[in-house]
Amino acid sequence: DIVMTQGALPNPVPSGESASITCQSSKSLLHSNGKTYLNWYLQRPGQSPHLLIYWMSTRASGVSDRFSGSGSGTDFTLKISSVEAEDVGVYYCQQFLEYPLTFGSGTKLEIK
Amino acid sequence: EVQLVESGGGLVQPGSSLKVSCVASGFTFSSYVIHWFRQAPENGIEWLAYITSDSANTHYAETVRGRFTISRDNAKNTVDMQLSSLRSEDTAMYFCARESSGVGFDYWGQGVMVTVSS
Numbered sequence: 001d002i003v004m005t006q007g008a009l010p011n012p013v014p015s016g017e018s019a020s021i022t023c024q025s026s027k028s029l030l031h032s033n034g035k036t037y038l039n040w041y042l043q044r045p046g047q048s049p050h051l052l053i054y055w056m057s058t059r060a061s062g063v064s065d066r067f068s069g070s071g072s073g074t075d076f077t078l079k080i081s082s083v084e085a086e087d088v089g090v091y092y093c094q095q096f097l098e099y100p101l102t103f104g105s106g107t108k109l110e111i112k
Numbered sequence: 113e114v115q116l117v118e119s120g121g122g123l124v125q126p127g128s129s130l131k132v133s134c135v136a137s138g139f140t141f142s143s144y145v146i147h148w149f150r151q152a153p154e155n156g157i158e159w160l161a162y163i164t165s166d167s168a169n170t171h172y173a174e175t176v177r178g179r180f181t182i183s184r185d186n187a188k189n190t191v192d193m194q195l196s197s198l199r200s201e202d203t204a205m206y207f208c209a210r211e212s213s214g215v216g217f218d219y220w221g222q223g224v225m226v227t228v229s230s
Contacts, residue, residue: 048220
């Protein structure tokens, strides 16, 4: 199984500052079709997960351009520029390259 | 509006069975692969199973293979998952989600809680 490892944030993050969340996969998520199958989700308190980024760097429909994804085949970053109160929650990376699909353990974002 | 609504959770004893259901609306249900996930209290997200749009293919996580069975009824816009031989470690919130083909999971239900305890 592909293991997804996420980094922590130095919480709380001051409102208006940027925050970067890291994720590492135990296997390259770069497919032969050129796409990197890494997704990012936000789970706000008491809610179900919400898709933010797919194919490592493509924002999902309706997602603020304050969110951006980048990386290589095994190392990934989700950057949130100018964090806001609505960004509070747990962020998960997830690989969509092969089954079983696996998620990182989550990174909690708190705002000051 | 796209909606997925789970139901069927509850408190059950170890070794028993339970069916959780996911009813969809607001989109052409028969065109989408549907997945089930779970999240134990204060834990991360675990993928469990999927079923293709025509029910031709299913796939399960090793942790539930042989105990859980996923099925769907496109006439009723419903995906069910039968949970059998339940263990305490199956205690979790169970979510269904729609797969946007090759992209990810763009719509999720609100979840249904399953508690396995004597």
